[in-house]
Amino acid sequence: MFAPMGPSVRELAVQAMSSIEQGYDLLAPKFDHTPFRTPDRMLDAVEETLAQAEGSFGAGLDVCCGTGAGLGMLRRLCRERVTGVDFSAGMLAEAERVHGGTAGGPAPDFVRADARALPPALADAYDLAVSFGAFGHFLPAERPALFRGVHGALRPGGVFAFPIGAPLPMASPLYWAAAGFDAVMRVRNAVWRPTFVMYYRTFPFGGVREDLRQAGFTVETLPLDQFGRRPDGTPNWRLVLARRS
Numbered sequence: 001m002f003a004p005m006g007p008s009v010r011e012l013a014v015q016a017m018s019s020i021e022q023g024y025d026l027l028a029p030k031f032d033h034t035p036f037r038t039p040d041r042m043l044d045a046v047e048e049t050l051a052q053a054e055g056s057f058g059a060g061l062d063v064c065c066g067t068g069a070g071l072g073m074l075r076r077l078c079r080e081r082v083t084g085v086d087f088s089a090g091m092l093a094e095a096e097r098v099h100g101g102t103a104g105g106p107a108p109d110f111v112r113a114d115a116r117a118l119p120p121a122l123a124d125a126y127d128l129a130v131s132f133g134a135f136g137h138f139l140p141a142e143r144p145a146l147f148r149g150v151h152g153a154l155r156p157g158g159v160f161a162f163p164i165g166a167p168l169p170m171a172s173p174l175y176w177a178a179a180g181f182d183a184v185m186r187v188r189n190a191v192w193r194p195t196f197v198m199y200y201r202t203f204p205f206g207g208v209r210e211d212l213r214q215a216g217f218t219v220e221t222l223p224l225d226q227f228g229r230r231p232d233g234t235p236n237w238r239l240v241l242a243r244r245s
Contacts, residue, residue, distance in 0.1 A: 068095030075105025
């Protein structure tokens, strides 16, 4: 549908009617040929901002790593260990196929786990955690468990970093596209099982910041000026740096 090597309309429809885990298992081999993969431009902006603000790190964790878009960045930023965690076996297999044998930085290891209940083996083991494009799969009530798990995986002083966009203005076509998508997904989940949780408007910065603080983080943000600013001068995108105290 999106590219010659991307999924067909039928394959996307099958994924949409599956559970999150099964859907991504099915989509994994073609996921990088869809617009759902985090763009390299975003990854590069986050890497540049982290390197300028924090320098290098010891060990790095990619939470909900998918096919591993963020692993290359972590391998360049981290000196010791790099881990990708995801609950889709298909996505992990694709991440290992693409990134497992590539040179440069520590070779990643992979853990299959639900990000809302990270295994004890990952506790107090990382200096940097990142996540890209996954937060729409978590309902607001699930954020505290997610953030507590990441907090527990970090060493004291460790940073949980992720980009977050400014609220879309109601006059923007993207606002109505996101609202329409969320409405369709709510109807789908009301009438069909298993549910497929994926929403675009359930991760507002105010609520996210409060949940991070409740989980034990101190929170600051840095502008991602590579994406410009709005007419009022505020950045279109920020990098959230949530630090374990």
